[in-house]
Amino acid sequence: MFSKACKYAIRAVLYLAVHSSPENKVGVKAIAEDLQVPKHFLAKILQQLSRDQLISSVKGPNGGFYMADENLNVPMEKIIKSFDGMEVFTSCILGLPVCSAENPCPLHVQAFAYREGLYYQLQHQSIREMADRVKLQELKL
Amino acid sequence: MFSKACKYAIRAVLYLAVHSSPENKVGVKAIAEDLQVPKHFLAKILQQLSRDQLISSVKGPNGGFYMADENLNVPMEKIIKSFDGMEVFTSCILGLPVCSAENPCPLHVQAFAYREGLYYQLQHQSIREMADRVKLQELKL
DNA sequence: TTTATTTAAGACAAATGAGTCTTTTAATAT
DNA sequence: ATATTAAAAGACTCATTTGTCTTAAATAAA
Ligand code: SF4
Ligand code: SF4
Numbered sequence: 001m002f003s004k005a006c007k008y009a010i011r012a013v014l015y016l017a018v019h020s021s022p023e024n025k026v027g028v029k030a031i032a033e034d035l036q037v038p039k040h041f042l043a044k045i046l047q048q049l050s051r052d053q054l055i056s057s058v059k060g061p062n063g064g065f066y067m068a069d070e071n072l073n074v075p076m077e078k079i080i081k082s083f084d085g086m087e088v089f090t091s092c093i094l095g096l097p098v099c100s101a102e103n104p105c106p107l108h109v110q111a112f113a114y115r116e117g118l119y120y121q122l123q124h125q126s127i128r129e130m131a132d133r134v135k136l137q138e139l140k141l
Numbered sequence: 142m143f144s145k146a147c148k149y150a151i152r153a154v155l156y157l158a159v160h161s162s163p164e165n166k167v168g169v170k171a172i173a174e175d176l177q178v179p180k181h182f183l184a185k186i187l188q189q190l191s192r193d194q195l196i197s198s199v200k201g202p203n204g205g206f207y208m209a210d211e212n213l214n215v216p217m218e219k220i221i222k223s224f225d226g227m228e229v230f231t232s233c234i235l236g237l238p239v240c241s242a243e244n245p246c247p248l249h250v251q252a253f254a255y256r257e258g259l260y261y262q263l264q265h266q267s268i269r270e271m272a273d274r275v276k277l278q279e280l281k282l
Numbered sequence: 283t284t285t286a287t288t289t290a291a292g293a294c295a296a297a298t299g300a301g302t303c304t305t306t307t308a309a310t311a312t
Numbered sequence: 313a314t315a316t317t318a319a320a321a322g323a324c325t326c327a328t329t330t331g332t333c334t335t336a337a338a339t340a341a342a
Contacts, residue, residue, distance in 0.1 A: 001142055001252075004330065007236040014247050027288065041331050047290060059289045060339030095148040096281070106155050106275050106282065110262040114255040121251040134247050140237070141247065145300065168318065182301050188320055201309030202317045 006083035008037050009045050011141050013079055016055055016067045017131030018141075025057075025064030035141060045083075052082045072128035080122065089119045147224035149178050150186050152282050154220055157196055157208045158272030159282070166198075166205030176282060186224075193223045213269035221263060230260045 002010075012031055019034075020026045028046060032039040046065055049055045056068045080088060093111045104112075134141065143151075153172055160175075161167045169187060173180040187206055190196045197209045221229060234252040245253075275282065 001234050004236060007234075010248070011235060025288095029288095038331055040333070043289080044291090044331090050289085057289060058339075059287085059337075061287045061341060063288050063339065065289085093142055093148075094152060095143075095145060104278075104280055106271060106280050107151070108280070109274075110259055110266070114258045118251055118255040125251070130247060133250075137245075139245055139247050139249070166318095170318095179301055181303070184319080185301090185321090191319085198319060199309065200307075200317080200319045202311060204309065204318050206319085 002080065002088065003084050005041075005045055006080055008035070008042055009049060009079050009083050010076070011035050011037070012042060012046060013049065013055060013067075013127060014131055014134055015141050016065055017072060017127050018134055020064075020066035022056070022066055022068055025062065025066040027064040031065070048082065049079070052078075054078060054082060067127070072131070073126050076122040076125050076127060076130055077119070079127075089115060143221060143229065144225050146182075146186055147221055149176070149183055150190060150220050150224050151217070152176050152178070153183060153187060154190065154196060154208075154268060155272055155275055156282050157206055158213060158268050159275055161205075161207035163197070163207055163209055166203065166207040168205040172206070189223065190220070193219075195219060195223060208268070213272070214267050217263040217266050217268060217271055218260070220268075230256060 012035065015031055015035060016026060028039060028043045031037075031046070032042045035042070046055065046057070050057045050065070053071070054074065055065050055071055057063070057065045092105050093107050093115070094105045096105045133139065153176065156172055156176060157167060169180060169184045172178075172187070173183045176183070187196065187198070191198045191206070194212070195215065196206050196212055198204070198206045233246050234248055234256065235246045237246045274280065
C-alpha cells in the first residue's frame with residue numbers, strides 16, 4: 001500500500017505528536033531507536049516532513065523535532081500525499097492507465113469502496129485526533 | 142497495493158477467462174498486445190500461473206494459454222497469493238512487525254476494514270464470476 | 283567567541299522490482 | 313520423421329526504492 005518512507009513518516013509524526021512539544025523536542029536518534037527504524041533513513045524523512053511544514057525542528061543543542069500546535073491540526077492525509085502522492089488513492093489498483101467510473105477496471109466494485117473509505121478517514125482525521133487515540137488506547141507505534 | 146506482476150496476472154487471467162477456451166487457445170503475443178503489457182514480462186507471469194495451475198497451456202502449433210473449467214472455479218484470491226503472497230492481506234499497513242488485534246497499529250480502524258473487506262471479496266469471488274461480470278458490464282481489462 | 287550539539291543536504295551503495303533477451307523443451311501438423 | 317510453432321526456463325539489464333555515510337549549516341551553552 002504505502003512506501004516504507006511513508007510508513008515511517010506516519011509513525012514518526014504520531015510519535016512526535018505523542019512524545020514531543022515545543023518545550024520538549026526529540027532527536028532523530030531517540031525516535032529511530034524507539035520506532036526501530038534505520039536512523040539515517042529516518043533523518044531524511046524527518047527533513048522532508050520539516051520542509052513540508054508537517055513537523056517543526058530547531059538545530060543545535062537541545063534542538064530536535066517537535067509538533068507545533070498548527071502541525072497537529074493537519075489531516076493525516078497530508079503525510080501520505082507528501083511521500084507517496086495522491087496516486088495511492090487515485091491510481092487504479094490494477095495499474096490501468098486511468099481510473100474512472102465510465103471505464104472501470106474489473107476490481108472496481110471490490111476495491112473502490114474500500115479505498116475511498118480509507119481516504120475519507122485519512123482526510124477527516126487530524127494528526128491530533130489520531131494521536132489522542134494512540135494515547136487513549138495505548139496503541140503501539 | 143499489488144505488485145505489477147500481480148496486476149498483470151489478474152488482468153491476464155480475466156482476459157483468458159473471457160477470450161479463451163480449451164478449443165480456443167491464446168498466445169502470449171496476442172494477450173500482451175491486447176492488454177498493452179510488456180510481452181516477455183507477461184510470458185514469465187503466464188508461466189508462473191501455469192506452474193501454479195491457475196491457467197492451462199499447451200506448447201507447439203495451435204498451442205497457447207487457456208482456461209480449463211477447473212481453472213475458472215478458483216477464487217480470485219489465489220492469483221494474488223501466488224504473486225504477492227498472503228502478506229498483502231496480513232502484514233501491517235504501517236510495516237509493523239506484527240499485526241494483531243491486541244497490538245494494533247494506529248491506522249487499525251481506518252485500514253483494517255478496507256483490507257479485510259477487499260480480502261473477503263477476493264476470497265469469495267471465483268474467476269468465473271468475475272469474468273462474467275467483465276463480460277456483462279463490458280468492463281475494460 | 284569558541285565549542286558542542288543537532289538538523290540539513292546530498293552523494294553514494296545495496297537491495298529489490300520490473301523488464302528484456304536468448305536458449306531449450308515440448309507438441310503438432312505435414 | 314521432420315519442420316514448425318509456441319511455451320518454459322533462466323540469464324541478464326535497467327529502474328526505483330531503501331538505506332548509509334560524509335560534510336555543511338545553524339543554534340545555544342560555556
Ligand atoms: S478497480 Fe475500478 S475504481 Fe478501482 S482503481 Fe481500478 S478502475 Fe479504478
Ligand atoms: S492498521 Fe492495525 S490492523 Fe491494519 S495492519 Fe496495522 S496493526 Fe494490523
